Every structure is written in structure tokens, then in C-alpha cells.
Amino acid sequence: MAGIIDLILSIIFYPPIYQLVLVGLTGALVVVIFIIWFERKATARVQRRLGPYHISPRLAGLPQLVADLIRYAFQEVIIPKTVDKELFVLAPIVATVLSILPIAVVPLTSNPAYWPIPMDYSMLVALALTTVSPIFLIVAGWASNNKFSIIGGVREAFVITAYELIAIMSILSASAAVLSFNLVEIVEAQRVWYILLNPIAFLAAFLAVLMATSGFPFEIPESENEVVAGPFTEYSGLLYGLNMGAAYMKRFAFSILMALVFLGGWSPYTPGEGILSGYLIPSLIVVAKATVLMMIFSLTRSIYGRFRLDQALEGAWRLVFPMAVLGFGLALLEAYLGVM
Amino acid sequence: MPAKPVVKRLPARRGLFAGFKGNVDAITIGLKYLVDPKRFTLIYPNEYIKLDPGYRGFIVLDPKKCIHCSSCARICPAAAMRMIKRMEEDPKTGKPKMKLWPVINYQRCIFCGYCVDVCPTEALYTVPYHDIVYENMAEMDWSLETFVKPPEHPTAKEGIPVKYIVDEEKGLVKVRAEEVEEK
Numbered sequence: 001m002a003g004i005i006d007l008i009l010s011i012i013f014y015p016p017i018y019q020l021v022l023v024g025l026t027g028a029l030v031v032v033i034f035i036i037w038f039e040r041k042a043t044a045r046v047q048r049r050l051g052p053y054h055i056s057p058r059l060a061g062l063p064q065l066v067a068d069l070i071r072y073a074f075q076e077v078i079i080p081k082t083v084d085k086e087l088f089v090l091a092p093i094v095a096t097v098l099s100i101l102p103i104a105v106v107p108l109t110s111n112p113a114y115w116p117i118p119m120d121y122s123m124l125v126a127l128a129l130t131t132v133s134p135i136f137l138i139v140a141g142w143a144s145n146n147k148f149s150i151i152g153g154v155r156e157a158f159v160i161t162a163y164e165l166i167a168i169m170s171i172l173s174a175s176a177a178v179l180s181f182n183l184v185e186i187v188e189a190q191r192v193w194y195i196l197l198n199p200i201a202f203l204a205a206f207l208a209v210l211m212a213t214s215g216f217p218f219e220i221p222e223s224e225n226e227v228v229a230g231p232f233t234e235y236s237g238l239l240y241g242l243n244m245g246a247a248y249m250k251r252f253a254f255s256i257l258m259a260l261v262f263l264g265g266w267s268p269y270t271p272g273e274g275i276l277s278g279y280l281i282p283s284l285i286v287v288a289k290a291t292v293l294m295m296i297f298s299l300t301r302s303i304y305g306r307f308r309l310d311q312a313l314e315g316a317w318r319l320v321f322p323m324a325v326l327g328f329g330l331a332l333l334e335a336y337l338g339v340m
Numbered sequence: 341m342p343a344k345p346v347v348k349r350l351p352a353r354r355g356l357f358a359g360f361k362g363n364v365d366a367i368t369i370g371l372k373y374l375v376d377p378k379r380f381t382l383i384y385p386n387e388y389i390k391l392d393p394g395y396r397g398f399i400v401l402d403p404k405k406c407i408h409c410s411s412c413a414r415i416c417p418a419a420a421m422r423m424i425k426r427m428e429e430d431p432k433t434g435k436p437k438m439k440l441w442p443v444i445n446y447q448r449c450i451f452c453g454y455c456v457d458v459c460p461t462e463a464l465y466t467v468p469y470h471d472i473v474y475e476n477m478a479e480m481d482w483s484l485e486t487f488v489k490p491p492e493h494p495t496a497k498e499g500i501p502v503k504y505i506v507d508e509e510k511g512l513v514k515v516r517a518e519e520v521e522e523k
Contacts, residue, residue, distance in 0.1 A: 045377035046370050053383070303370035 013275050015116035024103040031291050032248045033065045039298035046302035072241035087143035092242040095136035099250035102126045107184050108283035109271045122183045127168050134160040141231030152230025156221035162316035167208035170201040170324045173331035174261045177340050187265035189340045195262040201327025202262050207320050213251040216301040220309050255290035263289045380514040390501035390517040391468040396453040398467050401487045405463035408440045412455035420448035421455055446480040469493045
């Protein structure tokens with residue numbers, strides 16, 4: 001009996017399965033349900049409203065998104081005659097899968113037995129994987145064969161070009177400070193959290209992730225009152241839900257990466273041996289930090305208005321890009337002085 | 341004479357950090373409301389606004405005061421009020437006599453209150469609520485028997501009466517109706 005339990009545990013906690021399925025898909029779904037509820041409730045508080053209420057008032061409307069998801073799941077998926085069918089169906093699915101993929105390559109513990117891949121260049125791999133999914137949003141816009149979709153896709157391309165570069169540069173500044181691409185070494189090197197050593201890089205990464213994952217006030221590619229739903233105009237039902245979910249999943253992946261790089265990863269806890277102490281607890285700490293980060297991300301929804309495309313791009317190249325360069329310079333200075 | 345050309349100039353570019361104070365202010369206000377939300381949503385079926393007595397809600401007839409003058413039916417701009425004939429026993433002579441009674445059709449009524457204003461004996465009066473649902477159109481055409489008693493108010497059975505008052509600091513505030521009446 002004990003042997004069977006050990007076998008099941010070893011299958012569940014086999015690092016690629018655990019990180020992709022449990023943390024990546026299930027964890028992200030739970031976190032996204034919580035985050036969207038928090039976003040709606042926080043925005044309602046700021047705007048003197050009540051937010052979701054009538055689906056279970058005792059839980060303050062927490063299952064509202066579950067109800068929305070059920071609605072999306074049972075809605076008819078309409079595929080217009082004019083679209084490129086294969087790409088139209090494939091693009092949102094591939095985008096969702098690719099946006100969750102960075103989680104499968106980051107370390108969630110310092111115990112080498114539970115690393116999904118060899119960690120020497122893990123940061124580069126994770127950052128490279130985050131850049132793939134936007135291409136499929138542009139593909140979705142192109143395959144839809146609709147002017148709103150194409151405009152949305154082009155906007156996506158503009159925003160991604162401007163902001164993903166900044167996000168990657170400011171996250172890479174940590175590896176410049178530690179002189180390593182190994183995420184485990186970067187986490188272990190943070191006696192003081194890197195956000196305190198290099199707040200400029202954190203702010204640049206924060207703004208860039210906010211823009212690149214098109215959170216509500218910054219959803220320039222799919223802003224409803226300019227281009228109907230951007231690349232997703234022709235989508236309906238589950239495919240539309242996937243498209244919407246992909247943005248949150250990508251934000252979750254970026255949040256985990258930022259929690260590792262800037263917030264010290266599993267920092268107050270030292271991973272030991274065994275599944276519980278070596279894998280489960282540190283990974284939960286990282287997910288909790290990422291959730292807090294996502295809560296701060298979603299708070300901006302209630303504070304800021306929407307930027308025009310030109311304002312967003314000007315902000316990127318005139319303000320945030322120099323900030324990222326400055327952060328990188330600060331990281332190099334810290335590496336020279338041997339702070340970390 | 342042709343219009344003079346006007347040289348338009350673009351506004352000067354502000355510095356990089358010109359918007360910094362605005363950002364800080366916006367975040368401060370957002371956090372302030374997040375911590376202390378001054379919300380005033382009416383949770384409708386559980387709460388309802390208690391309206392004042394003068395409110396033009398549903399119109400009801402007091403049959404003891406009615407003098408059968410037909411003024412209400414004449415003034416009604418939407419032709420919602422009409423007079424019907426009823427054979428009734430005259431209390432003085434004891435003989436049956438034809439009498440006119442007003443009835444109202446709420447498919448047509450616009451709640452203007454002219455009938456209440458024009459009534460010489462104040463036989464018509466309004467009740468301060470209007471949230472009543474009918475299942476079909478025929479129910480909205482009231483008979484005389486329905487018209488002589490105030491309609492049932494289902495929201496008042498379950499809901500809490502509230503009122504909105506204007507506060508000096510908070511703006512619009514929702515309070516319980518009893519608290520306002522005490523003041």
C-alpha cells in the first residue's frame with residue numbers, strides 16, 4: 001500500500017508534470033479565478049460599487065467567474081466562412097499552451113532532485129518562451145480576416161515589440177548582477193531581495209509586464225471602444241475564453257518569474273529533503289508571492305485610464321526603456337561592487 | 341476678406357517626470373477608497389428606497405369620498421382613467437340607481453397625477469411605491485374592486501427600507517429609513 005502511494009506521489013511530483021499541470025494549469029486556473037474576483041471587487045470598492053454579489057452572497061460573489069466559465073464553455077463556437085479555419089482554431093489553443101510553458105522551466109525549489117530541466121541557462125529559456133505566445137495572437141488576428149482583428153493584431157505587435165524587450169531587459173538585469181543565468185543561483189544570491197537593491201529595474205519590469213500582458217486599462221490591442229475586441233473579434237464561446245485566459249496565464253507566468261527574480265523566490269524558507277519540505281512548500285511560497293504581485297497588477301485597473309497607442313509607445317521608448325537601461329546599469333554597478 | 345492665417349503651435353512637451361505627482365495622487369486616492377469604500381449600491385430585492393408620501397406611485401380610489409363627477413376621466417391625458425356604469429341602491433329612496441365609477445388601466449397610465457390633483461373631494465390618492473410586477477396585460481386593467489384598495493407591495497415584505505441622504509463629507513450615503521425619520 002505504501003509503495004502505491006509513493007508511486008502516485010512520485011508521478012504527481014515528477015517536476016515537469018507537477019509544474020506544468022498542477023502549478024501551471026490547475027494552479028493558474030485557481031489563481032486566475034481568485035485574481036479576477038479580487039480585481040472586480042477592488043475596482044468596485046474604489047468606484048463605490050458592490051461588485052459581483054448575487055452568485056453566493058456568503059462568499060461575496062467568488063464563484064462568479066466559474067459561472068462565466070460555464071457560460072463560455074457551453075456557448076456555441078461560431079467559425080465564420082471567411083476565416084482561415086485551421087489557424088483560426090489553432091491560434092488561441094497554441095497561444096494558451098505557450099503562455100503557460102515558462103512555468104515548466106523555472107525552478108520552484110533549490111533541491112536539485114526537483115528541477116524540471118538543468119538550471120544553467122533556465123532564465124534565458126524561460127524568457128525566450130514568454131516571447132513566443134504573442135506571435136499566435138497576431139496569427140489569430142490575421143486568420144480572422146476582419147479589419148478590426150488585423151488592426152488589433154498590428155497593435156499587439158507594436159506593444160509587444162516595445163514592452164517585451166523592456167520586461168526581458170529588466171528581468172535580465174538580475175542575471176547581470178549575479179553574473180549567472182542560473183535562476184537557482186539568482187534566488188540563492190538574494191540575501192536582500194533584489195527589489196530593494198534595484199527598484200528601478202523592478203518598476204520597469206512591472207510596467208512592461210502590465211503592458212505586454214494587456215491587463216484591463218492597458219489592453220490597447222483589444223480595447224473595446226476602438227477596435228471591437230482586437231484580434232478576438234470573430235471568436236466566440238470556448239475559444240474566446242481561451243484567448244482571454246491566455247493573457248492572465250501569461251501574466252501569471254511572468255509573475256512567477258518576477259517573484260523568483262525580484263522577491264527572493266522561496267526566500268524565508270530553506271528547502272530540505274523529501275517532497276513536502278523540498279518541493280511542495282517552496283513552490284507554494286513562490287505561487288503565493290506571484291499571487292500578491294498579480295493582485296498589485298490588477299489594482300492598477302481601478303486607478304488608471306486607457307492610453308492611446310501612441311501614448312503607450314512614447315511612454316515605452318521615452319520613459320520605461322531608459323528606466324530599464326538605468327536598471328541594467330545599476331545591476332552592472334552592483335556586480336562590480338560585489339553587492340550580491 | 342480672406343481669413344487671416346493663424347500659426348498653431350503644439351503645446352510644449354512636458355518633462356519626463358511631469359506626471360509623477362499626478363500618478364502618486366491617483367494611486368493615493370485609489371488606495372484610500374480601497375481601504376475605506378464609501379459604497380452606496382442599493383441591493384434591490386433585499387433593500388428598497390422608502391419614498392416620501394407625496395410620491396406619484398399607484399393611484400387608489402376612496403369610494404366613500406367619490407362624488408361620481410368624472411373629472412378624473414376627463415383630465416386624464418393618456419385616457420387611462422374611464423368611467424363605468426354600476427346599478428346601485430340609492431340609500432335615500434331605496435331604489436336602484438345608475439352610478440358612474442372611475443377605473444384605471446395601468447397599461448396606459450403615465451403616473452402624471454392630474455386625476456389626483458383635479459379630484460374635488462380628494463377621493464383619489466397615490467401610494468408611495470411603484471415596483472409591482474404583472475404577469476399579463478389583462479391584470480393591469482384594474483376593476484373597481486381592485487381600484488378601491490391599495491395594491492400589495494411585495495418588496496416591502498422582504499426588503500429593508502432605506503433612504504439616501506447627502507452627507508457633507510461622503511457625498512451620497514445610504515442609511516436605514518428609521519434613522520432618517522428619527523432625525
